[in-house]
Structure formats: C-alpha cells, structure tokens
Amino acid sequence: MARKRLNIAATPALPGLTFTALLLVGCAATPSSPRPPAVPPVPPSDTAPESPPAPASAGPSTASPTLALLRQSERSADGGDLGSAIAYVERAIRLDPRDGSLWLRLGRLQLAANRPDVAEQMAQKAIALAANRSAQRDGWLLVADAREARGDAEAAAEIRARWRTFRG
C-alpha cells in the first residue's frame, strides 16, 4: 500500500514569541554582531518578522500534524524542557523528513541545548532540503550562530555578511 508523503506547503505562524525570547537570550553573548534576529518564531518568515499569531478560532482540525507537534515543542521549550521540545520536533521529522524547516527548528533547539556541532549539521540538512533561497539563508544563519557558539566568530561573520544582502 502506497503511503503518500505529508504535504505541508507552508507552516502558518505560531502564537507566542516567548520561545524566540528564550533562544535570543541563549545567543545574547554576542550582542555586537549586527544581524537579523537569529531565531524567528515558527516558522521563519522573511517578509514579516513578527507575523500575527494564528487566529484563536483556528481549531486543531485545520492544523497539520507537524504543526501541532511544533506547537507542543514550543510549549516544552518555553517551560524550559528542551529535551521534550527536541523530542516533539523529531517526531514531526519522522512524519515529514523532507521538510527542511523542521530540521532547522531541531538545529535551533540543539543550539539552545548547547550542542552547536549537532546544530550545525541540522542546519546543513535544512539547507540541503531548502526549497528556496530564503530557506537556504535561514539555514546558513543557523550555521553562523553555531560557528559563533563554537568560538569561530570570524566564520560566523563571514557567513552573515554573505547573506545580509539577501532579502527573501
């Protein structure tokens, strides 16, 4: 029996920016580097950095399974439980491993969990799966953050400079 892949074309914005705040705190060690916000809320959005939260009326029926998992992941991360947050995203990846944004999300969480090596590999996976330049840029910016966390500020700056001019 054929199993169709999940089709999740676009991931609508999630309510709440607390998780962003959390991750930004994690990255606050390097305030000098001028760059766009390192972690957009789910999902990365180039046009509107602060997308309006999903309408409250949007019942769970309209939510894709991976989106539901991302929400749970975000709640766990907000509660300080990065382990569970990672587990939720991994569950989403099992459902749709070709969605680069999920790998990017996983990479962000791994970086927040202080595992920059893992984070960088997840970013590479996200880049390999990126459907467009904008998604590639998100991946590369995560690579830059990971490099920076590993103490390679030079490489980080170079990557950011390369992608700064790009606007999706």
Place this chain on the structure above:
Amino acid sequence: MAERRVAKARRRKSAPPSFGRRLLRRALLGVLVVGTLASVAVAGYLFHLDRTITRTFEGRRWSVPAVIYAQPLELYPGAALTLADVTRELHRLGYEPSANLSTPGSYKRTGDRLEIHLRAFRFMEHARGSQRIDLAFEGGRLAALRDGTGRPVPLLRLDPATLGSFFPSHGEDRLVLTPEQIPPLLRESLKAVEDRNFDEHAGFDLAGIARAMWVNLRAGEVQQGGSTLTQQLVKSYFLDNRRTLERKLRELAMAVILDARFEKQDILDAYINEIYLGQDGGRAVHGFGLGSQFYFNRPLQELGVDEIATLIAVIRGPSFYNPFRNPERTLARRNLVLDKMLRNELISAEVHQRSRAMPLKVVRGTRIGGAYYPAFMDLVRYELRALYRDDDLTSRGLRIFTTLKPDVQDAVEAALAGTLADLEHSRKLPAESLQGAVVVTASQTGEVLAVAGGRTAGFQGFNRALEARRPIGSLIKPVVYLSALEQGYHLASMIDDASVNVEQRGRTWSPRNFDNEAHGPVPLVRGLGDSLNLATVNLGLALGVEQVAERLTSLTGMEAKNRYPSLLLGAEALTPLEVSALYGTFASGGFYMPPKAVVAVLDESGSPLSRHSLALEQRIAPETVGTLNRGLEAVMRWGTGKSSRFARAGTAGKTGTSDDYRDSWFAGFDDAHLSVIWVGADDNTSTGLTGAAGALKVWDRIMTHLGVQPLHHLAGGDLYSIEYASGLLAHDGCADVVEVPLPREAALRSKPGCGINLRSITDRLRSWLGND
C-alpha cells in the same frame, strides 16, 4: 564462675556425691552447654535466614527487567492508513472488539468508522490517560480523527507495542504490577483457592496441611497443596525443587519470618508479581502482569473473571495446566476456581454461570510481551551497552523507546522467509540451505525500522544482520564512482571497459565482467548501472585504490582491510548493518547517519535517563550525491536492477554478488526506506544466486508491502538526455535514454540519426553541438 567454683567446693566438702549423682550432674552440664551452643547456632541461623529473606523480599519487589517499546502508530487526518491497517495494529496491541467500549483496550467498527477506547500510556513526553477516539476512513486514508466529545484532533498515537524485556540471564521475566493495578478479585480468589487462612495464619497453616492431606487422601491424588501463599512465595524466590526436610524447614522458617516482618497485603502482592506462570522458550514467565500478557495479550486490569480464574488455575502446575497444550485439563481446573469464587461469594451466580460457559480464550503466537524480535533487541542492547550495565537493564525497571515499526518488521520477516523458500524451490536447492539478513532504515533519519538476523522470525541465535561479515561485491562500486564524480568525472564521462591485468600481492589479478566480455568505451552511468567490472577497475586504478579506500573511511568511519585493487570489486567484508550505514549516506542526500534503534531510555518514574537524538553529518556535497543517486536510479531502470517490479517506480539501488556466487546482496532505497539485504549460505558455499536473482527478490517483496515513495531529486545541475549504452546526447524519444545532470563545460557528442530535441536544451548546448 568463681562463685560457682566456691559453691562446688563447699558441696564437695559437705558430702562427697555418689558416682551416679556426679554422672547426672555432668550430663546436665553437658546438656546445658550443648543447648546453649545449639541456641546460639539456631539464633545465628535464624538471623541469617532473616537477612536472606528480608533482602530478597525487598530486593525482588522492585527488581524489574527493562521493557522495550516499538514505535507507536501515529494517527492523523490524511495519514495513508486503512481501517484494516489500524485494526491490525490494535490486534497486535491486544485490543478487543466490544459493543459498548466500556473498558480501555477495546474497539468497535461500524462501516468505515472505528471507535477506540485507548489505554492509558506513559509516553516519553507525557502520560496519556485512557480516552475514547473516533476514526473515519475514506479512500485508503484516515479521513477524520476526533476525541470522545467529537472535537477534531490533529494527531494522536496508539500505545506502542511491547517488544519484550531484557530479563536476566537466568531467564526470569516479569512485568511488575503496582498495588493499584492488581484487581481485588485476584487477591481474594488467590486466598480462597490457595490459602484459605492467609489473613490469620503466621506464615504456615497446620489446619491447611491437615485439610489438604484429607482432600488428597480422599481423592487419591494431589488436589490441594498444604503450602501457604507465603511458603509458595519463599519457594519461588529460591527455586529449589529438591524435596528435603532441611529445605522444607528452612522454607517454613522464612515464611514465618516474612509473615512477622511484612504486611499481609505486601506479601500477597509480592506473590502476585513473583509466582511462576509458564515457560516461553528460554524465558520464564513470572507474575500475573506478564502472565496476563503471555496468555491473553492484554494487561491484567482488562481481564475478565474467567481469564483471572484461568491464570489462578495455571499456578498449581504451569506445565500440567498449560492452557495451550492441555486445554481441557486447564478448563476443568479453571471452572473449579470459578466454583470456589462463587462459594466464597466473590462473584455472583450469574457471573459464575457466564464465566463457566466461556472458552479458555488464550492467544498463542502474539508477539506482545515476548522477546520475539531478538535481532532488533540485539541492536538495542548493542546501542545501550556503553551507557548501561547489564544489571541496569535487567533490574531497574527501565523503559526503552525504540524505532522499530512492527508492521515493517513483519513484512521484512515474511518477505525474507517467503523469498528464500521460493528460491530453494525454483532453483532446486536443498530446503533450508539459504540464509539471509535484512536491515530497513528510515532513509532520512537512519532510524532502524526492522532487522532480520536470519530467515526464522523470532529465533534468538546468530544475528547475521549485525554479525555476519561477508564480501560485499559490487555494493562497493558507488564508492568508486563517487570518488570519480568528486574528481571531475560526470555521468557521461567515458571510461574504458577493457581487460586489465594488475599485480596484486605478487600475483596477476585479471578481473572479468559478468558476461566475460569487454564492452569498450562506456559512459560512467553505464559502468555503474551494468556493474561492469573492467570499467570499474580501470576507473578505480585511474583514481587510485588508496583514494577509494580512504573515501570509504571518510564516508562511514570504516577502514577497508583490503587495500589492493580487488577492493574496487568489493573484496571487502562488511555486515548488512555496516552496508546500511554506507548506503544511508546516499539515501539521505549525503548525510552519514549511524543506524540507530533507541529513541530514549526512561527510569521507572518516567524521567529520561538518556535521550538518543537524531544525529547526522554531511559527508557528500549535495550536488555530487544527487548525481550519484541518478546513477543508482539508472541501475534500477537500465542496469542490473531492472528485473525489479519497482525498477521504474522512482527507486535507486545496487546489486552485489561475491566470487562464485557466495553472497547475493542488494541495497535499495526510495524516498522513505533504505533496505539492505544479504542472501547466502552459512557455510559460505556458492548459492548460484546473483544479487538480482536473490537479494533483489526479497526487496521486491518488502517494497510490495511498504509501497514506493518515489525519490525526491535534489535541485542541482542542468539535466541532459544521453543514451545509456553510448553516452551520446539523445532525443528524449530515443530508446534507452537516461537523464543525467552534467556540468556546463561538459563536451558531448550527439547520437547520429537520433535527433536532438532542441527545445529541451539550452542555447549553449546548441553551440557545443555546432563546435563538435
């Protein structure tokens, strides 16, 4: 002492005692001394018994083997699941059809709808209570998923199947129940049947013994035992079946000590968790928790009165009253137990009558609660060995969540066993002469979904998937072609399929093609696709054998033992699991992912002890692996894999055959699954099977079950159509045309007489053609 001597002296003085009195006094003294010594010895012995039994009791109470869970089935609207798929999984989990869904673990089917009363389950991230859900199916998929109140739910998991547990080497497996999980009826019935005076006696029961003797005497056979539950518990702890008086006394003493030290209910609950209930190969089934799973494939809390009675009936002699082997005998005893329940007013006359009319209902062959996936369990153990001691796994009540998908595993086992039997039949090979091994992973994550270590499912033995290291033959070739692509070759580069002689270890090595012919200049894609040995050796020699060997290492971390040219044709032995790691780098688009089986390990309270997150590392540039995979697709479409029924379905793969047909290999993948299959003989004799004739057949059968999810092509490079055989640019409409990504600077000749479709290629290409 001094005073006594004085007293003695005084007496002696006053009246010298007669010989008889002196003797008496001596004897008394002796008795006193011996008595004292004996008392001390007895006290010491009792102290020893006390310590032994108390420690055992306390220790055993919570000594629980780790339980291993499969991947749970994810339900969500749109999932490609049929009602039959979900029902099959429910059956695997021991859910029962029910009209009113009153208990967890039941389901009801109405047309295309399925209502399920889910069991409570403590997942990794959260505990889920039991709840009702409602599924609607339409057109081969799950169309709607609602909770008990009719609200739509985005996704939900069934409870995961239990794969088994890591019981200790002496074979005792248990599933410990907490006091709340023990039905009161079980406690009361056990007392009624086995030990009427349990609440009153002090660990032993003289009246019980007398009664048992009387009953047995009248019946002329042993119908009742005189042992109290406490004595039976002690006996079970030390598993000593010698019937010596010393042992009986020791048992009795320990029972009395236990009774004095612990609450009655604690002793009864320990009994319920401890008592031997049956044998399952090398595994001894202990306790009602596991017993319930073993005989009924359901948790104890879900059992009916008749089923509880059956378990109680079995205690008396798990072999004599084996419900599988001796159903009539067991049924008779179960009814006896039901009668006692009624007599003790534990059940109503109506329930008694209804239960008595029930058949035994035991289910054999279900895989729940048993170590029936030993090959996968080996992998789990292997993965955890660095983190946990054996003792941790067998006694700490750990809960291990894994990646195994039971439906994939079942499909793999059936495919392997079925194909090998068919091959033996069609090729007139002796029955059972072939062996095989399979590893299936999720191609993007490296998670192991199924492992078969041999053709006999559930057989704990030599695990070929993990341990059989066999020459991989042509499975090595993609490493050679990858090295070429990384050194500037492309799929249309011409390589020479011409005979070659190489000095190797002081001898001349003259490889030959499968068809014993040399095909002259061929495009790279055909060298790989048709698995041409001469072309590959010539290419590999041009690249350097050492280069290829190092590339294998940089891809997988494995060191090639063979650093001679024969490495280029796969004279290098790997296990199927190692091959899976190698091909995983291709299937995932260039990322090395060590095959992984464990998701997380939780302690008995549900806190994570270790999480085993996804891990990967980019080891091939995206464009290069995209090109290589085009080549592996050509293997299926035009080359050695073309006999597969999925050759044109969007799959990639490679066949492999070792010298003299000793090993038949296939590694294949689509967008979702990577499978590595080995077929051969354990004694390493020739089977006469090529990779395509053996292992590929197994793959076909696996994919028939899994369904193909066509490969997703990575963006990169312009695509050109070339003729597979010649490498010439060709019209899409020409025969045997393969689309390959080529670098812009590649200069190609076009096939004469087969017009180029100019609309489909760039102006630049047209200008090359003009130059040509």
